[in-house]
Amino acid sequence: MVERSHRLGVRQSENLTGYVFMAPTLLVLGTFVVLPILYAVFLSLQKVQLLGGIEYEFVGLRNFARLGEDERVWIALRNTATYVAIVVPAQTVLALLLAVTLNAGVRGKNLWRIIYFLPTITSSAVLTLIFMWIYNTNGLLNSFLEAIALPTYNWLGDPAVALSGIMLMNVWSTAPFFMVIYLAALQDIPQSLYEAARLDGANAWNQFVFITLPLLQPVTFFVMAMGIIGTFQLFDQAYIFSNGSGGPNNATLTLVLLIYQYVFRDLQMGYAAAIAFLLAAVIILMTLLQQRLFGSK
Amino acid sequence: MKKLTLSRSFWLNSLLYSVLSLYAVITLIPFLWALSASFKPLAEIVSGEINFIPRHFTLDNYRQIFLEEPLFLRWLWNSVAIAVSITLLNLVFNSLAGYALARLQFRGKRFWFLLILAVLAVPAQVTLIPTFLILKTFGWLNSYQGMIVPGMVNATFIFMMRQFFLNFPKELEEAATLDGLGRFGVFWHIVLPLAKPALAAQAILVFMGSWNNFLLPVVILFDPEMFTLPLGLNTFKGQYISYWNSIMAASMIFTLPVLAIYAFFNRYFIQGVTFTGGKN
Numbered sequence: 001m002v003e004r005s006h007r008l009g010v011r012q013s014e015n016l017t018g019y020v021f022m023a024p025t026l027l028v029l030g031t032f033v034v035l036p037i038l039y040a041v042f043l044s045l046q047k048v049q050l051l052g053g054i055e056y057e058f059v060g061l062r063n064f065a066r067l068g069e070d071e072r073v074w075i076a077l078r079n080t081a082t083y084v085a086i087v088v089p090a091q092t093v094l095a096l097l098l099a100v101t102l103n104a105g106v107r108g109k110n111l112w113r114i115i116y117f118l119p120t121i122t123s124s125a126v127l128t129l130i131f132m133w134i135y136n137t138n139g140l141l142n143s144f145l146e147a148i149a150l151p152t153y154n155w156l157g158d159p160a161v162a163l164s165g166i167m168l169m170n171v172w173s174t175a176p177f178f179m180v181i182y183l184a185a186l187q188d189i190p191q192s193l194y195e196a197a198r199l200d201g202a203n204a205w206n207q208f209v210f211i212t213l214p215l216l217q218p219v220t221f222f223v224m225a226m227g228i229i230g231t232f233q234l235f236d237q238a239y240i241f242s243n244g245s246g247g248p249n250n251a252t253l254t255l256v257l258l259i260y261q262y263v264f265r266d267l268q269m270g271y272a273a274a275i276a277f278l279l280a281a282v283i284i285l286m287t288l289l290q291q292r293l294f295g296s297k
Numbered sequence: 298m299k300k301l302t303l304s305r306s307f308w309l310n311s312l313l314y315s316v317l318s319l320y321a322v323i324t325l326i327p328f329l330w331a332l333s334a335s336f337k338p339l340a341e342i343v344s345g346e347i348n349f350i351p352r353h354f355t356l357d358n359y360r361q362i363f364l365e366e367p368l369f370l371r372w373l374w375n376s377v378a379i380a381v382s383i384t385l386l387n388l389v390f391n392s393l394a395g396y397a398l399a400r401l402q403f404r405g406k407r408f409w410f411l412l413i414l415a416v417l418a419v420p421a422q423v424t425l426i427p428t429f430l431i432l433k434t435f436g437w438l439n440s441y442q443g444m445i446v447p448g449m450v451n452a453t454f455i456f457m458m459r460q461f462f463l464n465f466p467k468e469l470e471e472a473a474t475l476d477g478l479g480r481f482g483v484f485w486h487i488v489l490p491l492a493k494p495a496l497a498a499q500a501i502l503v504f505m506g507s508w509n510n511f512l513l514p515v516v517i518l519f520d521p522e523m524f525t526l527p528l529g530l531n532t533f534k535g536q537y538i539s540y541w542n543s544i545m546a547a548s549m550i551f552t553l554p555v556l557a558i559y560a561f562f563n564r565y566f567i568q569g570v571t572f573t574g575g576k577n
Contacts (some may be wrong), residue, residue, distance in 0.1 A: 011402070018403025024386075025394040025407070025450045032447040033416050036427035038407050043426060101316050104309075115321050115561050118328065120346065123567065125527035126548040129534060130331045133541045138345035140330055173325070177570060184571040229449045233420060236511040241530055255566035256422050257513075269426055283348070283420055290523045 043273040050267050063274035075126040075250045075276065076258040077282075083234060083250040083254070084286070087167050087174075094175040095223065099182035100212070104266060117180065118175035125218040129168045132156060132241065156241070161252035166237045166252060174230070178223045186212070221294045225287055232283050235260070257280045334388065335359070335546035342542045358546035368521055369547070373531035377554075379525060380442045380507040386449035387503045388496055395458025395482055399465070410459075416452045421512065431517055439520050448507065454499050461495045463489070471531030501562060508555060527552050 019026075044063055049055040067073050098116065102109055119127065134140045136153035155165045183290040189212065197207050235256040238246065246253030246261070255275065262272035333341060334468060335358055337351045362369050397403070398410050428447055429438075437443035465488070473487045498568070514528045520531065530547055537543045559566060 014401055015403045018315050018397050018401040018406065020481075021393045021397035021401065021484075022403075022409060024390040025455060026412075028390075028417055028446065028450045029392075029413070029452065031431065032428055033419065033424055033452075034412075036424035036431065037419060039427035039430070041421050098318075098320060099315055104313055106310075106313050106317060112317050112321065113567065117559075117563070118324060118567065122328075122506060122556075123511075123527055123556055124553050125511055125530050129530065129544055129548050130327050133334060133545060134330060134426055134540070136325060140326075140347065143347045145331045146351070148317070172327075176324075179568055191432055229420070233422065236527075239511070239515070240534070244537070259422055259425070260516070261424055263429070268431070273423075276420075276426065280420050281424050284418070 004005075028263075039274045040276060043270050044277055046270045048267075048269040050269065058279045061063060062287070063271045066271060066275075067274060067278055072253065072256075072258060073278070076246070076253045079250075079252070080234065080254045081140055083163060083167060083170075084228060084231045087170050087231050088224060090167075091171045091175040091227060092220065092223050092265070094171060095178035095182055096216070096220075098175065098179045099186055099222070100181060100208070103186040111179070113183070116176040118176075120177045122173070123233040124173075124239060127169060127173055128237045128240040131165065135165050136147065159247075162241070162248055162251040166234070166241060167207060169237065171296070174227070178227070181223060182216065182219060189215050217294070221291070224290055224294060228286050228290060229283055231284070233279050251273075319465060323376065331545045331548060334542050335549045337542050343539075344360060350426065359540045359550070361543060362547055362550065365386065366547075367522070368529065369533075369550075371525050372526045373521060373550075374522060375441075376508060376526040377440060380540075382441070382445050383507045384500050386445070387451055388500055391452045391454040391499065391571045392458050392489060392492065392496070393484070394455045396462050398455070398459045398486060399462035400470075401480070405442050413452045413455055417456065425512070426546065427517060428513075432517055437525050438517050443517050444513065444525070447513070451503065457499065458492075461492060465491070491567055494565075494568065497562070497565040501558070501565050502569045503518050504558075 006291075038212060043288055045060060047057040047059045048063075049057070098265045102112055106112070127269075136142075136159075137152075137154050141155065145152050152160045155161055195210050197211060202210065232258055234254045238252040238254045238257050239260070242248070242252045242257075244257070244260070246257050256279070259275050259279070262268045262275065317386045333349045333351060337353050338353050338357065341348075341352055386474050393412075398413075400407065404543070432438050432447070435443075437446070459570060469487055469491070470483050473483045478486065508524070511527045514525045515531075518524055518528060521529075524532065530544075531550060533547050534544055
């Protein structure tokens, strides 16, 4: 009896300690993640008016119905989808290429890695400004293109190429991050597999296709998933590039930028919340789709 | 026979080093071009000439920033204060939660763990507008609290710390308990000091995330006095349109602190990335 109440006491004190340890986390995640999610659901069903205080008017699903008729939503969705479709494969292939090259027994592996990683640690605000300076009409990129007899563009002002400029920058700055992840995975592949393959007469290309690629598949899945989630949330670069407008001619308008505009320019919080849910749905859908296509079977 | 293999590895090596060098150049050129612009006078900038070594080397751009943009130091201070606070709080709170989820037995543990996993999947944009409204209700817009409190725990790193503590040797903790240390004492004096590699990786990633954060400050800070550097930099760009030498100088000042940290701790950066990458 004494023993049992003692054990009960121990269990209760463990319960207490557990909750003391978890308290800051539960408080912050509760206030700034769980509550906001519920609040966002509520907002998306309201017409919100911000005049001093906040006033709500229930409008049912009207905000969601409006999504389909809003031309700017479609433009933003198309821009964002194009961006994801080009940037994710490009940065994944580049990351893999760099990692395989670095892993091929070169000297100074650490030094190369330190150099390549530089863009990853630099703030997106700084990178965007540097690239805007390079993309200037008489800037470095155009001078280079001219030197090798290629056509030049007004990278910042021409709607046909403005988004490509951001894509190029993003591939350049994100690929090294994923390279590091690939590199770690490559180092875990046992050398004996390659030795056995060589004995069987497999050349370097065969080894890459039949050993390296299949064994890297879980990592590729992870890299693509992270890439999709990251690129769908494109905001900083588009905002700085276009001064928050999404221009020229909506060419750099992304979904997150559109949400920002509806909240802070048009003060339509309810509708903006509906767009945020559209974005979340698209991201989840794409991740699931990608899992079906590339996930482990 | 020997000659053949030798020449083959020579060609392979040449190819490998060419690829690596080419990409190193591609990586470095934008930085060098920006650095070079920051030391050029305006006349040289507008000429459109491609010279990496400035013809008329000048420190005026840097001087101008500190003299004519009095808020620049303030932005620097804001960024440092916010990033350091967020980093320290994250280290303590994420470790506490990660440890509890890995080691302590308490009611509802499984539920909370699943909730934290679910939180990982929610894009920040969904919570952005409500977070703005909640901060407004608290009167925390335009304040340090508003920047720090929502970011002082992080589900990704709680998960990372939990995985780390799961593989932690139990014997040490048991010995310490026998020596009369309480749960918190064990955590503070035994567990945390031994978790240094995981903490270092976490510290760097959290610091970088806060230092470079753009979305939250652009939404909740509107008084220029309260701006963080990325936001200040963006305003700066608006004021100094086509003064690319000044804009690049400001960018360089902003990059320097992180570069210094990176130079000393690059091992932990790489570890941090591999750590997050290893969770799948």
